[in-house]
Amino acid sequence: xxxxxxxxxxxxxxxxxxxxxxxxxxxxxxxxxxxxxxxxxxxxxxxxxxxxxxxxxxxxxxxxxxxxxxxxxxxxxxxxxxxxxxxxxxxxxxxxxxxxxxxxxxxxxxxxxxxxxxxxxxxxxxxxxxxxxxxxxxxxxxxxxxxxxxxxxxxxxxxxxxxxxxxxxxxxxxxxxxxxxxxxxxxxxxxxxxxxxxxxxxxxxxxxxxxxxxxxxxxxxxxxxxxxxxxxxxxxxxxxxxxxxx
Numbered sequence: 001x002x003x004x005x006x007x008x009x010x011x012x013x014x015x016x017x018x019x020x021x022x023x024x025x026x027x028x029x030x031x032x033x034x035x036x037x038x039x040x041x042x043x044x045x046x047x048x049x050x051x052x053x054x055x056x057x058x059x060x061x062x063x064x065x066x067x068x069x070x071x072x073x074x075x076x077x078x079x080x081x082x083x084x085x086x087x088x089x090x091x092x093x094x095x096x097x098x099x100x101x102x103x104x105x106x107x108x109x110x111x112x113x114x115x116x117x118x119x120x121x122x123x124x125x126x127x128x129x130x131x132x133x134x135x136x137x138x139x140x141x142x143x144x145x146x147x148x149x150x151x152x153x154x155x156x157x158x159x160x161x162x163x164x165x166x167x168x169x170x171x172x173x174x175x176x177x178x179x180x181x182x183x184x185x186x187x188x189x190x191x192x193x194x195x196x197x198x199x200x201x202x203x204x205x206x207x208x209x210x211x212x213x214x215x216x217x218x219x220x221x222x223x224x225x226x227x228x229x230x231x232x233x234x235x236x237x238x239x240x241x242x243x244x245x246x
Contacts (some may be wrong), residue, residue: 030072038065080107155207167196191216
């Protein structure tokens, strides 16, 4: 079930009925009054936010739809699924524009750069970057997190962050694909160490604070370390001449 809440009065004002099983992801379109939801019924449903009418049902995936991106500049929707594929849709028709089959494991996260016309996809096998609008493969990130990566986020400074089932937070450079910082979340007191998984993450509008939703039933806010300097946290890295593509 998908519910729309009034934040001022803290109550449900709309409900969107149609999914046949659990809902795994949700995205608001930047320009249109549309809500896009994906779930375990292997489809992405497009709803009119105000009338609650289902506009489209984007079907084609074989397994759970776990990530959605909406492109504001084009009538384009991108979905990632547990069937290891990424599909790019034209919501005017609706139909599949192309299917990207570069991943070998479930695609659980998608994130677009706020300014660069490209997006990244997160999976247990690797983090990959693609060019819009046609989905041209650019390169892999240069290290592997070696965990089930559930979510990915990106800010205007070119910082990409990924969260995984083992509680690890990795920070990447958007341009080079270098992993410049690794960390682990802090489990809530009283919780098990196995409840450190990170299920969702997002930057705030300033791009300086990070929010994570975790398996210990908490939402955590992270901020930049004000005391960090190039001397205390050196990043001695030069990207290779040829970016790794496989």
